[in-house]
Amino acid sequence: MQRLRGAPQRLGLTGRGLLVADLNTWAAAGRRAFAYIMDSGVATVEILVLREARPLPTEPVVDQVQAHADGVDFLIAVGGGTITDVVKYVSSGLSVPFIAVPTAPSMDGYTSSVSSMLFGGLKQTLPTCCPVGVYADLDVLSTAPPRLLAAGVGDLVAKYTARADWVLSHVVTGEYDCPQTAAQLLQGVNRLRAQADELGKRTLETVRSVMETLLQAGLAAHWVGSSRPTSGSEHLLAHHWEMRALQTGMDHPLHGDYVGVASVLMTWVYHAVLAGCLPLTVPDKPADSEFRQVYGTAADAVLRARPRVCGAGTVERAAMTRPEWAAGVQAFLPDPDELVSLLEAVQAPIRPRDLGISSLGAAEALRLGPYLRDRLTILSVTEADTAGFPF
Numbered sequence: 001m002q003r004l005r006g007a008p009q010r011l012g013l014t015g016r017g018l019l020v021a022d023l024n025t026w027a028a029a030g031r032r033a034f035a036y037i038m039d040s041g042v043a044t045v046e047i048l049v050l051r052e053a054r055p056l057p058t059e060p061v062v063d064q065v066q067a068h069a070d071g072v073d074f075l076i077a078v079g080g081g082t083i084t085d086v087v088k089y090v091s092s093g094l095s096v097p098f099i100a101v102p103t104a105p106s107m108d109g110y111t112s113s114v115s116s117m118l119f120g121g122l123k124q125t126l127p128t129c130c131p132v133g134v135y136a137d138l139d140v141l142s143t144a145p146p147r148l149l150a151a152g153v154g155d156l157v158a159k160y161t162a163r164a165d166w167v168l169s170h171v172v173t174g175e176y177d178c179p180q181t182a183a184q185l186l187q188g189v190n191r192l193r194a195q196a197d198e199l200g201k202r203t204l205e206t207v208r209s210v211m212e213t214l215l216q217a218g219l220a221a222h223w224v225g226s227s228r229p230t231s232g233s234e235h236l237l238a239h240h241w242e243m244r245a246l247q248t249g250m251d252h253p254l255h256g257d258y259v260g261v262a263s264v265l266m267t268w269v270y271h272a273v274l275a276g277c278l279p280l281t282v283p284d285k286p287a288d289s290e291f292r293q294v295y296g297t298a299a300d301a302v303l304r305a306r307p308r309v310c311g312a313g314t315v316e317r318a319a320m321t322r323p324e325w326a327a328g329v330q331a332f333l334p335d336p337d338e339l340v341s342l343l344e345a346v347q348a349p350i351r352p353r354d355l356g357i358s359s360l361g362a363a364e365a366l367r368l369g370p371y372l373r374d375r376l377t378i379l380s381v382t383e384a385d386t387a388g389f390p391f
Helices: 023-039 059-069 081-094 138-142 146-173 179-194 204-224 233-248 255-274 288-305 312-320 322-330 336-345 359-371
Strands: 015-022 043-050 074-079 098-102 114-119 122-127
Touching: 015 023, 015 059, 015 081, 023 043, 023 074, 023 098, 043 059, 059 081, 074 081, 081 098, 081 114, 114 233, 122 233, 122 288, 138 204, 146 179, 146 204, 146 233, 146 255, 146 312, 146 322, 146 336, 179 204, 179 336, 233 255, 233 288, 233 359, 255 322, 255 336, 255 359, 288 359, 312 322
Parallel strands: 015 043, 015 074, 074 098
Antiparallel strands: 114 122
């Protein structure tokens, strides 16, 4: 944290800045971050503390930050996923740089150049910008609530199915692929699996390992220019559940909790496809009326985002190229049990019911989630449900 002293000068930032935090992150790190930055004496920094304890990346929150950021020369995000995503979005819109001060090892977006926003009730990933500096203090990260570390691990186990979907899409559609970036990221996640027993102890070294892998994941997305290395079918399920929770006014779990549970489910789906238990087929397309019933005011945006790649031609190409993409996926995809062991080590949820999601809610996500963005995943070429899901 002390390295923030003189940080604006070292990063070439002058003029007026705005530090953004929420009530929790201001107490955890914002006050000290502000003091160290002001101690350098090279910049004037104003403070915006959002009054919500758990703000969401919605239009009203963005509007609030934009109103205070008018005329600033740089921004400082002190917080976790929402604060960072909102500041990235505003920073990108204003074409000004920003500094990230993470307060928890809870998600992989600190170093990425995309923001996960909730606009019009639709969870969507938008291109933004990456920070000019990241100042992650281990003392701050290690004192974050344990559930935030668990959420970070949940976000990281997603990298296996994200990579599987990327391999599938590359082989089937010719989508750009970067095996080197993917291999580096999976190596980091594999190291965490190897030290699963230590993760639950939440030592400084294990917190460091989780945080470094999260930062590496964000950089992978930045280098590739999309969220492909970090997000696949598991994130589509997670986004569906998040949107449904917000619609019903439910005090929803953390993003990483949803992602971890969805990763276990999608790893099981992949193994079922690879074993021939789930055939390649064109999924039944839900009627527009079902989208409107489920997503309400967000339905129009969802319908506009429906993938163009789901069709007989795509399934035929997937069947013809199956030996190639199946061999690629089998080379790195762990068994669902291995993901469960890692998540259990940090007391993270592993089943939909752990999050208050029924078997019907899980099946609904498998059916509708793939339509939340135009991206080919395994759910584009098979009809999956939760029948036989052992967890």
